[in-house]
Amino acid sequence: MCGITGWVAFDADLHAELEAINAMTDTMACRGPDDEGTWVRGHAALGHRRLSIIDVAGGRQPMVEETADGPVALVYSGETYNFTELRNELASRGHYFETHSDTEVVLRAYLEWGSASAERLNGMYAFAVWDARIQRLVMIRDRMGVKPLYYYETEDGVLFGSEPKAILANPLAERVVGLNGLRDMFSQSKSPTVAVWEGMREVEPGCVVTTHRGGLQATRYWSLPTREHTDSRDATVAHVRELLEDIVARQLVSDVPRCTLLSGGLDSSVITEIAAGRQARVGETIRTFSVEYAGQTERFVADTARDAPDTPFAHEVSAHAGTEHQDILLDPDALTDIDVRTAVVRSRDIPQGLGDMDTSMYLLFRDLRAHSTVALSGESADEIFGGYREFFSREALQARSFPWLTEVTPMRGLDVETLDPGLQATLALPEYARDTYDSAVASVPRLADDDDHEYRMRQLSHLYLTRFLRLLLDRKDRLSMAVGLEVRVPFCDHRLVEYVYNAPWPLKVYDGREKSLLRGAVGDLLPDSVLNRRKAPYPSTQDPAYVTKLRGICRDYVVGSAHPVVDLVDRNWLAGAVVEDGPVRPSTRRSLERTIDLAIWLDIYNPTLKI
Known part of the structure; x- marks a missing residue:
């Protein structure tokens, strides 16, 4: 896992721009604390920060x-889980390997098959290839979007990076956010x-x-397929x-310590039980980590x-699977620490966070990084197997809206009503x-x-997999890589996604509950209490001291x-929200969190807002 960046300028020799490419590369230090490297040749400059895994x-x-x-x-970021098979195939075609890394397999796969090599990769990856033979830059991203990759067109080429901050470090990139950017950020x-x-x-x-002298071209090598099951x-x-x-089994391969994230829910428990069983066969005990708020239980x-x-539930699964478990205990002081919240906003480059759920995830990752470099997560099972309550909500099924915006959930973030009235009218967020x-x-x-119902359920599944899941994957990648931790997401394997997506809805809920297929597949692995547990989202603190501290920060x-x-939010709402002893609704709490994040973002990036 790494951070990548680069610059291609067809009308310039980039040897004169070493300072700029070094600055871009330095912004990725958190993603790659183990090594760094830059390469400049003519019109191309590439930068890399490495987190050593394989x-x-x-x-x-x-x-x-x-x-x-x-x-x-x-320059390559991510993991290719089928690199051993690809290496053998490429060796049979005459390729010679100097390392045992999956990076070299990806490079030689490109040399053999060009950009079509992406179709052969199983994994999470984002990489760029400068091919001087044909003066072309090729940027490729994995099927589910687990690994991020951004680009910014210039007059004579392109800038790119794993995160926007790498691009923004180049003087050619302007720090401007327009109306559509704000709409996407808030919607x-x-x-x-x-x-x-x-x-x-x-x-x-x-x-x-692909970027060449003639311009830029985007092509798709994979999309969520629709086929008969x-x-x-x-x-x-x-x-x-x-x-x-x-x-x-594939995602446990690592030359550095690995663990699993264990909440005690169905999804993380499945990954933990399978991983623990595999490691036990070779005489190893896997470590597990959970987040816990002081006094919450x-x-x-x-x-x-x-x-x-x-x-x-997490403790029960740990005992059942025989893992070495540790709770990461957090209190309101840690969750509201302004330096921590600043690190979280900086990691995401935009104030699109989930308040204490983001801060706690960052702190969880930071603390477990002292023990492991790789963690397996249960992320994305709900999107694949149909675990959200909106799949069973008449309101969500009938609404002309994204299902996760139809009910009161933590994902709604900053309520539209808390924005400045004039900004509300300008953004027209409901229409957008x-x-x-x-x-x-x-x-x-x-x-x-x-039929109509089956198609509607297909639509909801498609929306969750292609829109909502990308929000969650981006969040997990940014918060984990901010502390140099690689988080793998087994449920995002495209083979599993394709197969389950096309299973008819009645088959996905064959026993009348959410995620029937997953429960049926792993019923022999889990304690009954966990197997039959109702879906619960990532935990959020219930400590009233947390809200008191939020109000203090805003005040x-x-x-x-x-x-x-204060020019972006409703001043009347803000004045009432920071009152010391007034009641706080969940939506008000979320809006206080987002207002703080928005303020921190303005301080860090000083963007020009074109409103």
Whole structure:
């Protein structure tokens, strides 16, 4: 896992721009604390920061193959889980390998198959190849978008990087956010290619972006396929289990310590049980980590989202699987520490966070990084297997809206009503969200045999997998890489995603509950209490001291200093929200969190807002 960046300028010799490429590369130090490297040749400059996972001694980057017609240079971030098979195939085709790294496999795969090599990779990756033989830059991103990659067109080429901050470190990139950037930031809709910063784009998941003298071209090598599912229930359940066993086995491969993230929910428990069983066969015990808020288990109060605290379930799974478990205990002081919140906003480059759920995840990752370099996560099972309550909500099924915006959930972030009234009118967020939704559902293919209900469920699944999941994956990548931790997501293996997506909805809920296929596939692995546990989101603190401290920060940092953020929020709302002893609704709490994040973002980046 690494951070990559680069600059291609077809009308310039970039040897004179070493200071700029070094500055771009330095912004990726958190993603790659183990090594750094830059490479400049003519019109191309590449930068790399390395987090060593496979072949720690080898695999340095940028990795270059000098050919008779010019160099081919690669910067690569991520993991290719089928690199052993690809290496054997390439060796049979005459390729010679100098390292044991998957990076070299990817480079030689490009030399053999060009950009079509992406179709052969199984993994999470984002990489760029400067091919001097044909004066072309090729940028490629994995199918599900687990690893980020951004680019910014210039007059004579392009800038790129794993994160926007790498691009923004170049003087050619202007720190401007326009109306559509603000709309996407506040709407929680994750529009394709939009990167919030004006002029900047994301390489879409499953896409290849090629830059040459004639301009820039984006092509798609993978999209979520729609096909008929003919397997029986028993065959489907068995195949899901087979895939999970293979995926976890592949993703456990590492030359550095690894662990699992264990919440005690179904998804993380599945990954933990399979991983623990595999490691036990070779005489190893896997470590597991959970986040716990001080006093949460003892003072827990059930609500519509959570009916029980996580910790007892996590401990039960750990005991059942035989893991070495550790709770990372957090209190309101840690969750509201302004330096920590600043690190979280800086890691994401935009104030699109989830308050204490982001801060706690960052602190969890920071603390467990002292023990492990790789962690396996249960992220994305709900999107794949149909775990969210919106899949069963009449309101969500009938709404002309993204399902995660139809009910009161933590993902709603800053409520529109808390924005400045004039800004509300200018942004027209309800209309923007509706137009974005209409465009998204219009692209969902329909099988001839899909009745209206089946097609509607296919639409919801498609929206979660191609829009909502990208928000979660981006969050997890940024918060983990901010502390040099690689988080792998087994449920995002494209083979599993394709297979389960195309299973008919009645098969996905064959026993009348959410995620029936997953429960059926792993029923023999888990304690009954966990197997039958109701879905609960990532934990959020219930300590009233947390809200008190939020109010204090807003009162001192925002209101007391007349911070520029007050021009973006409703001043009347803010004045009432910071009152010491007034009641706080969940939506108000989220808006206080987002207002603080927005203020921190303005301080860090000083963007020009074109409103």
